[in-house]
Amino acid sequence: xxxxxxxxxxxxxxxxxxxxxxxxxxxxxxxxxxxxxxxxxxxxxxxxxxxxxxxxxxxxxxxxxxxxxxxxxxxxxxxxxxxxxxxxxxxxxxxxxxxxxxxxxxxxxxxxxxxxxxxxxxxxxxxxxxxxxxxxxxxxxxxxxxxxxxxxxxxxxxxxxxxxxxxxxxxxxxxxxxxxxxxxxxxxxxxxxxxxxxxxxxxxxxxxxxxxxxxxxxxxxxxxxxxxxxxxxxxxxxxxxxxxxxxxxxxxxx
Amino acid sequence: xxxxxxxxxxxxxxxxxxxxxxxxxxxxxxxxxxxxxxxxxxxxxxxxxxxxxxxxxxxxxxxxxxxxxxxxxxxxxxxxxxxxxxxxxxxxxxxxxxxxxxxxxxxxxxxxxxxxxxxxxxxxxxxxxxxxxxxxxxxxxxxxxxxxxxxxxxxxxxxxxxxxxxxxxxxxxxxxxxxxxxxxxxxxxxxxxxxxxxxxxxxxxxxxxxxxxxxxxxxxxxxxxxxxxxxxxxxxxxxxxxxxxxxxxxxxxx
Amino acid sequence: xxxxxxxxxxxxxxxxxxxxxxxxxxxxxxxxxxxxxxxxxxxxxxxxxxxxxxxxxxxxxxxxxxxxxxxxxxxxxxxxxxxxxxxxxxxxxxxxxxxxxxxxxxxxxxxxxxxxxxxxxxxxxxxxxxxxxxxxxxxxxxxxxxxxxxxxxxxxxxxxxxxxxxxxxxxxxxxxxxxxxxxxxxxxxxxxxxxxxxxxxxxxxxxxxxxxxxxxxxxxxxxxxxxxxxxxxxxxxxxxxxxxxxxxxxxxxx
Numbered sequence: 209x210x211x212x213x214x215x216x217x218x219x220x221x222x223x224x225x226x227x228x229x230x231x232x233x234x235x236x237x238x239x240x241x242x243x244x245x246x247x248x249x250x251x252x253x254x255x256x257x258x259x260x261x262x263x264x265x266x267x268x269x270x271x272x273x274x275x276x277x278x279x280x281x282x283x284x285x286x287x288x289x290x291x292x293x294x295x296x297x298x299x300x301x302x303x304x305x306x307x308x309x310x311x312x313x314x315x316x317x318x319x320x321x322x323x324x325x326x327x328x329x330x331x332x333x334x335x336x337x338x339x340x341x342x343x344x345x346x347x348x349x350x351x352x353x354x355x356x357x358x359x360x361x362x363x364x365x366x367x368x369x370x371x372x373x374x375x376x377x378x379x380x381x382x383x384x385x386x387x388x389x390x391x392x393x394x395x396x397x398x399x400x401x402x403x404x405x406x407x408x409x410x411x412x413x414x415x416x417x418x419x420x421x422x423x424x425x426x427x428x429x430x431x432x433x434x435x436x437x438x439x440x441x442x443x444x445x446x447x448x449x450x451x452x453x454x455x456x457x458x459x460x461x462x
Numbered sequence: 463x464x465x466x467x468x469x470x471x472x473x474x475x476x477x478x479x480x481x482x483x484x485x486x487x488x489x490x491x492x493x494x495x496x497x498x499x500x501x502x503x504x505x506x507x508x509x510x511x512x513x514x515x516x517x518x519x520x521x522x523x524x525x526x527x528x529x530x531x532x533x534x535x536x537x538x539x540x541x542x543x544x545x546x547x548x549x550x551x552x553x554x555x556x557x558x559x560x561x562x563x564x565x566x567x568x569x570x571x572x573x574x575x576x577x578x579x580x581x582x583x584x585x586x587x588x589x590x591x592x593x594x595x596x597x598x599x600x601x602x603x604x605x606x607x608x609x610x611x612x613x614x615x616x617x618x619x620x621x622x623x624x625x626x627x628x629x630x631x632x633x634x635x636x637x638x639x640x641x642x643x644x645x646x647x648x649x650x651x652x653x654x655x656x657x658x659x660x661x662x663x664x665x666x667x668x669x670x671x672x673x674x675x676x677x678x679x680x681x682x683x684x685x686x687x688x689x690x691x692x693x694x695x696x697x698x699x700x701x702x703x704x705x706x707x708x709x710x711x712x713x714x715x716x
Numbered sequence: 717x718x719x720x721x722x723x724x725x726x727x728x729x730x731x732x733x734x735x736x737x738x739x740x741x742x743x744x745x746x747x748x749x750x751x752x753x754x755x756x757x758x759x760x761x762x763x764x765x766x767x768x769x770x771x772x773x774x775x776x777x778x779x780x781x782x783x784x785x786x787x788x789x790x791x792x793x794x795x796x797x798x799x800x801x802x803x804x805x806x807x808x809x810x811x812x813x814x815x816x817x818x819x820x821x822x823x824x825x826x827x828x829x830x831x832x833x834x835x836x837x838x839x840x841x842x843x844x845x846x847x848x849x850x851x852x853x854x855x856x857x858x859x860x861x862x863x864x865x866x867x868x869x870x871x872x873x874x875x876x877x878x879x880x881x882x883x884x885x886x887x888x889x890x891x892x893x894x895x896x897x898x899x900x901x902x903x904x905x906x907x908x909x910x911x912x913x914x915x916x917x918x919x920x921x922x923x924x925x926x927x928x929x930x931x932x933x934x935x936x937x938x939x940x941x942x943x944x945x946x947x948x949x950x951x952x953x954x955x956x957x958x959x960x961x962x963x964x965x966x967x968x969x970x
Contacts, residue, residue, distance in 0.1 A: 248774075249774075259706065263704055264464075264505075265464065441742060448772070452827045455799070518953060522718050
């Protein structure tokens, strides 16, 4: 930090298991990746190459390498896993992870229909090779999953070997955890937390209001995902109570 | 592409007459242009320097040159043409195209009132010097043009020498083809397509939902315009059915 | 300017006391700052490092130096002043300004409750060391300040030594001068202008529609603040009547 302010909430340091932030890279250039890492490196715990953007990304190897040499692991978005599975190309997917020497992978079923046992099977197989993040919740606004099902699925996926589960939102911040308006489904989140340990969940929260909401509910060291690179500095100030939105919230705690 | 996935829709390659994407540059720095070209070069068919941004752009020559040396033609937004015309400076406009050795120009009447015969006249004159894109539709929400008029104007402008016609939207994605909500005027688009060949039209579609809509209506190789540089990688994945929004749509075709 | 167009409104040049534009930097990398300065330097009158982003900004000294060597002063957002004051660390704040050799500072009370006399006191003290910008209006949607109070506070703050007063909006463009919808509180603005000289006010107007509104009310050389770096080129074209939104407005004046 550049100067000393009293009564600042205490953030975890890397490598973190809570207070974790996952970035969504949806097509940064190599130079932008360098800038992102230089400017926000301490706050980036992991980077997701959004959905299947890796398919059309120039210099994919170099990009992954820049992140890696800054100590930041990279993984492919869950939609890519689904794209391979639906095409019966799961073996090719395994080889792909190997080719790019990725140590993380995401298992999801946001765009495809996958029996839950089969999903857990994929988690089990993959978790022998890499660290698995598994995503719960549908990208389809019509498929509303009741809270007890979220919990059941999260538990089974953690048991199957997932390192953490991700609470799904669409990249724009609707569907899944959120209503169409972008508002958080508060009852859902609270019910999940009665059963699943907080540090096992990453909440997708691409919009500022959502980040504020989760910080106020779960504190400075909540795990957040799908954060845009340009929002990292702003998010860090939210976590520290140094932006209007969370200024009072943290001061009232001291 | 970085790896092989089966059943991916087949995209046209450059130089394309369909599956065409026009970028909107509204003030990129030279370094950002280099990055854009390096990262997305294969997908950028042409770049519009938005409205009259070229008036205040530093290093305009260098910017055009970076695009050109990557094989990407550049043209000035239609509002600049209108700014010259309304000031009785059309001759200066011709000299300007010459000074920057531009091979494309846009003729529009979104901000000025121009008799349609006169507009066609400009198209005729300009098309002797450069390749002309002409834009149909008003930027003024109050001026609603009925479908038969869109069609009539498009036909006349193509006859006058326009290479392609552009279906107008405001840069933010309202007005023209879109309702205030950003929603596409579906009946209008469908009626236009009964009369004008698809490959002769570029649809302005700056917002993701609009891009999805046009891709679902006209397929992977629809011509789209006013695409922000940061949206090029995401758009390419939409065209390929590799993002949630178009995932099912394309899979169902195989 | 890259070419000659007749009947373009006449913009002031640097150093400006009107026609002033304040940029909001909320986490640019050093390279992005270089680009911003190179591309838009003539239009950037001053840069605010948004709220307390300076706390977590890497290479803060270098960043300030790049701006400074381009002749652009930098200051810390008002929320940082408030964060020091609420912690009884005002002395540390003075030292901080000194350490970074800043010649501007902002005094505000958007997130804390501060008696107005005390606020004016801070302005008086600070204005002996640096040039003070003071901000009027609350970030809290519930605290609606009636027009006569805005005027009274602005007058007192100018009397206390503020160089200019800033009409507050949240960074996203709601609250303060704006309704929740982002719409400008027109009556408020007009009433303020009956009492406070226009050149003494900087209007925060992060959204395009707000910029258009102020330009149409106060002309090309209105002072605007909280402008995103990417919006500088577009804003300059709005000021010059070279974008659809203000095209007619200026033409009608010639």
